[in-house]
Amino acid sequence: MNKVIERSMIVPNMHLLEIESPQIASKVKPGQFVIVRGTDEGERVPLSIADYDAEKGTISIVFMEVGASTSVLARLKAGDEVATCVGPLGNATSIENFGNVMLVGGCYGIGSLYPLAKELKAKGNKITMVLEARSSYLIYWLKRYIPLSEKIITITRDGSMGQKGHVSRLPDVIHNMPERPDRIFVNGCTYLMAHTSEVTKDLGIPVVVNLNPIMIDGTGMCGVCRVTVGGQMKFACVDGPEFMGHDIDWKEFLARRKAYMTEETIFFRRSDAPAHNEGKCAWHE
Amino acid sequence: MNEEKTQEKTSKIDLNRRDMPRQSPEMRRNNFDEVALGYTEELALAEASRCLQCKKPRCVTGCPVEIDIPGFISCITRGDFRAGIKKLKEKNCLPAVSGRVCPQESQCESKCILGNKKAEIAIGRLERFLADWEAGQGKVDLPQKAKPTGKKVAIVGSGPAGLTVAGDLILLGHEVTIFEALHKAGGVLVYGIPEFRLPKAIVQREVDYLKALGVEVFTDFVVGKTRSIDELLEEFDAVFVGTGAGLPWFMNIPGENLNGVYSANEYLTRMNLMKGYKYPRSATPVKKHIKVAVVGGGNVAMDSARTALRMGASESHIVYRRSHTELPARAEEAENAEEEGVIFDVLTLPVAYIGDENGWVREIECIKMQLGEPDASGRRVPVEMPGSNFRMQMDAVVCAIGNSPNPLVPATTPGLDTTKRGTLVADPETGKTTRDRVWAGGDIVTGAATVILAMGAGRKAARAIHEHLTMENR
Numbered sequence: 001m002n003k004v005i006e007r008s009m010i011v012p013n014m015h016l017l018e019i020e021s022p023q024i025a026s027k028v029k030p031g032q033f034v035i036v037r038g039t040d041e042g043e044r045v046p047l048s049i050a051d052y053d054a055e056k057g058t059i060s061i062v063f064m065e066v067g068a069s070t071s072v073l074a075r076l077k078a079g080d081e082v083a084t085c086v087g088p089l090g091n092a093t094s095i096e097n098f099g100n101v102m103l104v105g106g107c108y109g110i111g112s113l114y115p116l117a118k119e120l121k122a123k124g125n126k127i128t129m130v131l132e133a134r135s136s137y138l139i140y141w142l143k144r145y146i147p148l149s150e151k152i153i154t155i156t157r158d159g160s161m162g163q164k165g166h167v168s169r170l171p172d173v174i175h176n177m178p179e180r181p182d183r184i185f186v187n188g189c190t191y192l193m194a195h196t197s198e199v200t201k202d203l204g205i206p207v208v209v210n211l212n213p214i215m216i217d218g219t220g221m222c223g224v225c226r227v228t229v230g231g232q233m234k235f236a237c238v239d240g241p242e243f244m245g246h247d248i249d250w251k252e253f254l255a256r257r258k259a260y261m262t263e264e265t266i267f268f269r270r271s272d273a274p275a276h277n278e279g280k281c282a283w284h285e
Numbered sequence: 286m287n288e289e290k291t292q293e294k295t296s297k298i299d300l301n302r303r304d305m306p307r308q309s310p311e312m313r314r315n316n317f318d319e320v321a322l323g324y325t326e327e328l329a330l331a332e333a334s335r336c337l338q339c340k341k342p343r344c345v346t347g348c349p350v351e352i353d354i355p356g357f358i359s360c361i362t363r364g365d366f367r368a369g370i371k372k373l374k375e376k377n378c379l380p381a382v383s384g385r386v387c388p389q390e391s392q393c394e395s396k397c398i399l400g401n402k403k404a405e406i407a408i409g410r411l412e413r414f415l416a417d418w419e420a421g422q423g424k425v426d427l428p429q430k431a432k433p434t435g436k437k438v439a440i441v442g443s444g445p446a447g448l449t450v451a452g453d454l455i456l457l458g459h460e461v462t463i464f465e466a467l468h469k470a471g472g473v474l475v476y477g478i479p480e481f482r483l484p485k486a487i488v489q490r491e492v493d494y495l496k497a498l499g500v501e502v503f504t505d506f507v508v509g510k511t512r513s514i515d516e517l518l519e520e521f522d523a524v525f526v527g528t529g530a531g532l533p534w535f536m537n538i539p540g541e542n543l544n545g546v547y548s549a550n551e552y553l554t555r556m557n558l559m560k561g562y563k564y565p566r567s568a569t570p571v572k573k574h575i576k577v578a579v580v581g582g583g584n585v586a587m588d589s590a591r592t593a594l595r596m597g598a599s600e601s602h603i604v605y606r607r608s609h610t611e612l613p614a615r616a617e618e619a620e621n622a623e624e625e626g627v628i629f630d631v632l633t634l635p636v637a638y639i640g641d642e643n644g645w646v647r648e649i650e651c652i653k654m655q656l657g658e659p660d661a662s663g664r665r666v667p668v669e670m671p672g673s674n675f676r677m678q679m680d681a682v683v684c685a686i687g688n689s690p691n692p693l694v695p696a697t698t699p700g701l702d703t704t705k706r707g708t709l710v711a712d713p714e715t716g717k718t719t720r721d722r723v724w725a726g727g728d729i730v731t732g733a734a735t736v737i738l739a740m741g742a743g744r745k746a747a748r749a750i751h752e753h754l755t756m757e758n759r
Contacts (some may be wrong), residue, residue: 023512024511028513043559048663084504086506216559217466218465221550222548223548225550233541255643260570
């Protein structure tokens with residue numbers, strides 16, 4: 001069970017993990033996630049699914065190495081096993097022909113948008129990809145997105161690829177498009193999703209984000225993933241993970257996301273893994 | 286007639302209910318080891334020999350799983366512990382668990398005739414003694430299984446209801462498979478009830494026993510997500526749903542999403558299942574809290590407040606809106622908590638949580654309550670006292686006000702009817718749901734209740750499932 005088929009670093013600190021799990025592979029739909037535990041002592045980490053192959057019976061995850069638990073995953077080799085891989089959890093994205101859609105991805109989100117892009121394309125949507133990173137060497141999977149999209153826009157902090165800046169350029173980008181997107185999907189670290197939601201607030205375009213809060217069970221039991229959406233308490237694991245970005249209380253969500261940063265760092269320092277970056281998102285600190 | 290005779294006898298019998306040795310409060314509030322240490326053989330013999338062996342035992346009528354209580358007690362008196370455990374296991378496949386967490390004082394023991402003299406037999410302690418004695422022997426007797434029927438049963442959830450159904454049906458010759466969403470079997474017994482009240486090794490022992498009998502257990506399998514009930518019905522002849530009451534309630538007051546405000550499920554799962562009490566040797570992080578307020582007055586609230594002390598909190602409060610008399614927790618657990626130093630703020634209701642600039646809870650605002658007229662449950666309704674608001678400094682709040690049933694299975698199973706409260710509609714005698722070949726029991730049907738009631742429901746459902754499966758054969 002849960003045999004590792006492949007684990008490779010696709011760009012610095014960003015890993016692809018392919019796990020054998022025929023049950024999940026035959027069920028999963030875009031927008032869903034799994035909970036993975038590297039070892040028997042490990043913590044339960046929710047991770048978005050970046051690809052799946054029902055015939056081969058495998059699922060793939062793209063994740064960034066940020067702390068103790070992901071550093072365990074980042075050292076897996078083909079043939080190893082992970083203690084837990086459970087899912088598919090959360091609700092699938094509701095996909096229809098929206099017309100023009102824009103997919104904004106950063107960090108692991110560049111990977112987790114891939115199943116969504118394929119499905120949106122199959123439903124006849126015209127896709128504009130926006131990939132955001134600190135620098136050109138952190139952009140990946142362009143080859144996968146070229147056949148799926150009308151246009152790929154890259155935004156890098158240092159200007160080494162595409163437009164210089166970050167996701168706050170989005171209103172400009174949209175303004176210069178021949179056709180406005182009818183819907184925007186954002187996947188990536190919390191900062192990226194919060195920021196995209198903020199800068200698009202006045203555009204009148206629905207923005208769908210895929211939240212990544214701390215979770216334990218992922219089935220509605222613990223309630224640690226709660227988030228305020230439109231003034232109401234929601235559980236990201238069973239009510240989400242997708243919500244309308246403009247309705248989310250991002251300040252609260254960011255605070256909850258960071259709840260254990262100190263403790264994670266303490267554990268990380270005690271473990272064998274090399275310390276780096278203290279649990280923060282390397283791209284959007 | 287009988288009663289009179291028994292009355293007569295009481296004057297000669299031993300009214301000294303034997304206490305069970307416990308760790309001292311000062312010791313136990315600093316460790317996660319079990320609080321109650323169990324009877325020694327001498328104590329068990331002394332306690333068992335007090336039993337009057339009533340002709341019409343009232344204790345049995347107070348037991349949801351109808352254990353032959355005088356029967357197993359007389360085995361202890363004879364010193365035949367192996368026969369005693371066998372007798373227990375005829376009706377109860379989890380004696381080490383129920384001997385520890387059953388509310389005996391309101392069930393079997395409340396019916397004991399010696400209760401008139403406030404000296405009821407300590408049935409729970411004797412049950413626990415036998416189960417622990419057997420475990421200590423290192424060799425557990427496996428009962429004879431019935432001839433294989435070729436029928437397959439899927440059990441959804443490995444809590445007390447599911448484990449009971451599994452234990453009963455495997456003995457009747459059916460193939461039994463348990464599906465558990467978490468990575469460890471046991472349900473609330475492993476994620477909820479703390480180590481100091483129910484050591485996890487004991488739950489593991491019970492699960493291993495079922496496995497030895499041939500029960501197959503799949504962990505990390507979420508029915509409703511990994512597979513639906515309908516898909517299970519393609520492969521299995523019957524399905525039992527025992528998914529529990531797993532969706533925590535909050536109070537819908539300001540500040541509930543501040544960091545440091547936990548559901549009891551989260552707090553206890555972090556500590557128990559994820560071994561947070563071993564952090565940082567275990568990977569799941571836990572916060573160090575100084576002053577912890579636990580909202581609620583049930584067993585889960587007591588478990589949380591006592592866990593907080595053991596995690597090093599200098600103050601752990603129970604904040605409860607009614608008075609001490611209405612506490613829904615077992616009297617023994619509330620006493621244990623008090624002895625350990627938990628502070629009881631009764632007739633107190635939180636109205637808001639106040640945080641700092643980083644989103645962490647720092648204070649809780651409460652209002653004082655007074656008791657009004659009794660409500661439908663017979664308990665007096667707490668009424669707010671206007672203008673009595675006050676604040677307490679707290680850096681953590683654990684919300685232990687209850688759970689609603691987990692919606693994953695009902696939401697993904699067409700034709701499986703639910704009540705307004707979200708519980709499954711099921712026949713109280715058989716557990717039969719509104720779907721063909723699907724039974725249910727435990728908290729998913731009753732709403733949050735006790736371990737033994739879930740086991741009782743499991744027993745009834747197992748009987749009904751067996752009847753259904755063997756009926757088809759004819």
